[in-house]
Amino acid sequence: SPDGKYIAFTDTDFNLLYTDVTTGVTKKADAERYAHPNRTLNPVWSPDSKWIAYARLNDSQYKVIKVHNVETNQNLQLTDGMADAITPVWDVSGKYLYFLASTNYALNIGWLDMTSYDRPITRALYLIVLNKDDASPLLPRSDDEKEKPKEDDKKATPVVKIDVDGISQRILAVDIPVRNYTELQPGPDGYVFYAEAIPNQQGATLHRYNFKDRKSEVYLTGLNSVSVSHDRKSLLYRSNST
Secondary structure (H helix, E strand, C coil), X not given: CCCCCEEEEECCCCEEEEEECCCCCEEEEEECCCCCCCCCEEEEECCCCCEEEXXXXXXXXXXXXXXXXXXXXXXXXXXXXXXXXXXXXXXXXXXXXXXXXXXXXXXXXXXXXHHHCCCCCCEEEEEEECCCCCCCCCCCCCCCCCCCCCCCCCCCCCCCCCCXXXXXXXXXXXXXXXXXXXXXXXXXXXXXXXXXXXXXXXXEEEEEEECCCCEEEEEEEEEEEEEECCCCCCEEEEECCC
């Protein structure tokens, strides 16, 4: 966790666990119930170290985005299971949770059936406005709207508040083309990275979306893996050429 108090991990039985490093006590947050090659969980911590976000298989074999609160042991499901949702990422402010979702994934859920092979998958980028009192970063802007001054980097750690009532109305699509996106990576304030698998291209293409300008750009190409540092200021990657 960002405060160094907890370590979250999954075991060989795909239980989602976290350990308090000061006491050594380990608790179970959730568990994957199905044997499926796409089961991941892949826990990610909120900026305030109170919530773990993850994607878990639902009864429909679509994955849903869930969160677990380490103080209350509360589990919340944030997406409705009508689309296959993967790879949640927290915004640095703690106000938003980003994820990818596919509505044409159904023909791929029968992974032992050869009819599932070579079915194209496309995903879109979404964000959840977690607190009903926070504004969407995608709201229309007036021409005379002025940019807010940057705050001090030493500001207090954000406090994540999640309101489940009406949350489905606060799940918004980001305006980028629907393509075969495979994962998200956290970015600095106002940015998020997303990887795209392109046919006949070795390695993925990493895009960066800028919420200030509401534009996307190609950031890196030919990537095999990528990881962003805790402070979101550095990016470590492995490509076909390095």
